[in-house]
Amino acid sequence: MRYFGFLILILVLSSPVIGQESIQMGQTHNISSKFLNEERGIQVYLPKGYKVTDKQYPTLYILDGQWYFFNGVAIQESMRGEYLLPEMIVVGVLMDRPGRNETLNQHWDEFKNFIQLELVPFVDKKFRTTQENILFGWENAGFMACELILDKESVFDGAIASNGAYIDDNMLQPFDSLNEERYLFLANSTKDIYTVSYSDQAAQFLEDTKSDNLIWEYRQFNDETHEALTNVSLYHGLKFYYSNFASLTFSSIDEFNAVGGIPYVESYFKARGERFHLPTEVDEGTKNTLIWMAWKQDQFEAFDLLMKEFSDVLETKRYASAYWQNRLAQFYLKNHAFEDAIKHFEQGITKYPEEKYLAKMYRGLGQAYFGLGQKKLARSKYKQAIKKAQENDDPDLEKYQSELKSLG
Template sequence: MQTKAIYLTILMLVTVIFNVSYAESSSQHPVYAGFKLVSDSSTLKERREVNIYLPKRYAESSSNYPVLYILDGQWHFMNAIAVQQSLKAQFTKAIPEMIVVAIINKEPNRRNWFGANSEQFSKYLKDELIPHIDSNYRTQPTRILFGWEMGAFFSSSLISQYPSLFEGVILSNGGEIDKEALLNIDKNLAQPLYLYVANSERDVYTIKYGNALANLLANNPLKQLHWRFEKFNQETHQSTPYIALYKGLMNIFQNYRLPEFVSIEEFKERGGLPYLNDYFKKRGERFGVEKVISDKTKNHLIWLALNDDDYSAFDLFMREFSDVLATQRYNAVFWQNRIALFYLRHENTTKAQQYFEQAIVKFPDSALLYNGLGKVFKAIGAKDKAHKNFTKAISIAEQSADNNLPQYQADLASIDVTQ
């Protein structure tokens, strides 16, 4: 689903940057997708073009943002925007919102700047472009660099010289680091560095470099270097970078996204609440966000416990996540009824009665809640009270044309108050 969303976003953004929105009234309105910065470089002795994308709420916020630097911005600017838009979307939030800086490098100068004149281009990045971006925009120290093909070889050379210039580096279809350069990285790395390398066996031009780099890193582990090498063997030299950018960002921000589980069993296998508390503590320390378990994660686990019919986990979450139960999400008939019925199904009639009675105070016109409370009284043998609540549910249902009326009538008929 995420991959599909990414390509849909790419298509949308391509339309946005080259066209304008078209309403049914045929009125036209420009749509923002970024802007171009053109300046003279004293280092490169030429005019340089850079495309910049700012997060949607940049102007109205006071937040500082990580910066994603894209080499070969003439090709990968739109992909960078699309990937970060889809991954930081409201329900995904796999990565933080970022400023995107796409450096335009056209042939034939591109090969010179990434090859014979790479020292000058490194100086341009380090001493001109990055200071300019940091001085003129609200940035965080977190910088990510993406390079493809020649740009990947340049990027690997750059981090060999300046290991702490970027926190994350994505190399697609290229990259080369020798043993001496690796020792320099180890010696001068002042912070953790996240390195992601992607290639394909179909890329006969560069796959040997990817394999060699992976072997070097595997045989010479560095404490501060976190790396991953992945092959996408159905892709080619030209198509791999589009996947590499997506997968690379996911890897670099691997502990930013909120953890999810396919089952309560998986939650327990990962370490349960101690694991979760440690995850959010480290997440908060790295990214400067809250160090407590998020409401979304709490909601996810409560839902799983209900779906898995795991009473012990559910009871644990009811006690540990009492704060989230007071949020607006649970202030609804659906949730109050579902929680109460879960307790009833597991024979905790005290809790079930408590939830139903509290909910009826908030939602006095809910036939569903009165019927549920009737079931509780039936379970504990209080037939008169069960009869009273079933009757109340039927009365409300008849007035509101409730589709559940036949079930309420059947529940009433199931008790015999004459005995």
């Protein structure tokens, strides 16, 4: 293909830059390849829960695993859960020099066939995979990532091409005849004088042709160099592919309202669930965060709406304490929503009678009933607050006593 000249140039320019040593971790396997006519080594990382569950996992394939396998593993380990990215199996394809250069220069098609027809089937058979596959390639292996993601018979759903890319009509037109979406993330830096022009050209071609099936993004990380970009591009490439995997977060209630409020949140989780085979309901984390944010930013109208819309989350363990019932009730009280305040104060007192909160909650009931014009009941609750304050040496005792006198 036309970009083989680019490959040779990159191979020559980059040869002195990267060392030859490789460090092993995870499981090591050798695959006998009929296409390469040799055994090819791979490293495999399994999520920590792999051995104690029957869960299936997506797979991240890293070309040049001898250098970048650790990057993929580090991302998995540092996430410590599934808040931004799912846990993944990571497969590093070992490509030590000088064999790497020879393979990518002289045995391009054979290596492609090895990846698609031997490596991926081997991993799917040996490990519990979802058969959702993402490919990472750096430099001239980034060219291969582009070609593989646009292959009509591709086994990959997404690709990350760092420090090198190439796309033309011969690749894109057959792909566009398919009725399926795939994802491509291109990354480079203006400081990478060897390869940035190729990434620029690929991005410009995609911009001009407007593929219907390819969801893509090109980002330049201009603080990074040719050798250093991989850490950044792999992380951001995975975030791009899993852009609607995480729970929703907002910086403010104004932002929440600007994107569409609750209807937007519900549609997000519906699309997220359908794409990743997850529950389609809004998750507890998002509900809790929105309620907390409305309270923290003193947005009572939004707080009241969210408390009613997401009332089911109030029955979860998070709110099963006097601390939370008092906190919610106090915010209602501050905004003169007296009946809602009373409901939460009473729940706190009857369900979670923690001594250090009882005086506060009885006093809150007194204030709420006074706000409703029920002075007799208000005085009764204040007296209970004073009693609890006396029993627990509450420093606010005198304040409660003064407030009771002011009720008349």
